[in-house]
Amino acid sequence: MKGDVFPYFRPSHDTVRFGPWMWAADSESEQLPSHLPDWDSNTDLIIERDVQLDLDRLARETGITSDASLALTTSWTSSSSDMSSYVPPVVVSASGTITLRAVLKGERLGGVVTLRTTLTLARPSAVRAPGVAWFPGSVLAEHRYSVGLEPSDPPFPTHEIDFSRTRLNPDASWHLETTTDLTAPFLGSFLLLLNTRDQELISAVAKGRKDKRQQLLIEDLEHGVGALLIELALHHRDELCDSDRWPPGTVGDVLKRILDAASKRADLRIADGPHDLAEVRTLITGAARATGRGRQFE
Structure with a gap:
């Protein structure tokens, strides 16, 4: 050394x-x-x-x-x-x-x-x-x-909490705690919060055999989180691309891999304004599905 x-x-x-x-x-x-x-x-x-x-x-x-x-x-x-x-x-x-x-x-x-x-x-x-x-x-x-x-976006810890007792919108089902520190450990910085008011989602996330509706809820959650991670990576694109190799397991390492995998499926970008928002959102959600997150087309 x-x-x-x-x-x-x-x-x-x-x-x-x-x-x-x-x-x-x-x-x-x-x-x-x-x-x-x-x-x-x-x-x-x-x-x-x-x-x-x-x-x-x-x-x-x-x-x-x-x-x-x-x-x-x-x-x-x-x-x-x-x-x-x-x-x-x-x-x-x-x-x-x-x-x-x-x-x-x-x-x-x-x-x-x-x-x-x-x-x-x-x-x-x-x-x-x-x-x-x-x-x-x-x-x-x-x-x-x-x-x-490990997967390009490794599973991170989840925590159940009543959103009505926090700053979070009480009608939201989940929230992803993140960080902008690209050198921080990913698994120590990202936390998926589940709203205890959504007991149907809580039950679906619990281990065990799932029925068709529960599986759809899980796939919807995976798709939403996956799209959010891609969008977060896009906002850090310049920083992520400035380094050829981020330390393994860091936020920069995970987001760079997510960005690389998603960019192979689509020419991704951040919205320039309200006129561009719908098209960019479609690109991101499509890239999330193309990289295996959420419900797949039969």
Whole structure:
């Protein structure tokens, strides 16, 4: 990490080049995206990457001689399951090109999975020199990559409350508490409030088997919330697009993914005025349905 001071020399960024993580998508291999919205926990995540080392340059920069041994290790941590594990280390060969492969069990994954690749000292040089890594396991270089295994707009907490006792309109069925802080954690900032006066909706949201009317109520709620999230993302479009990568799980990360998915279905925009409002609202509600929110056409 930036700001860390190590008691030994480490190679420069160009000396150890971490290639992108690739994953087995259907029958092909493609670059692992930062988000897998259709993730199935019954499916293992099979990944691989190439790492290229300039061994001559590494020796000059670190002082590690050819009689030493280096290894690359891949570890992972899941935010929702709190599980972590690692793949057995791979010894760096004389060619300096190594392919790392890993199979992550689907039932152990969820939320945001962080992959960490480290280049470590496996066996030190025979002669110890000042400033040269000596202890086995010393980290010479590392790379982290996070992938979200969750829907583009993950389910957020719900809370039942009597709207007549709050600032909210007592005749509304639901209200979504939001934030404009794009760096805030999404699940800690967004809260779906359900009006206890609408007992029919409360019963529909409760777990258990639902009849046709209850299912329609749930689909209407999903559609309304989905459209609201798209509209909120549109209002933040400039900020969201200014950054190529928001930290996983933040409001910016979730809204950027929602915006990207919705924009593939329609040329979305914010209304210029009352003359434009109806058409823009149709675009947004259509995009919400096209991205799987709410009742689908048969």
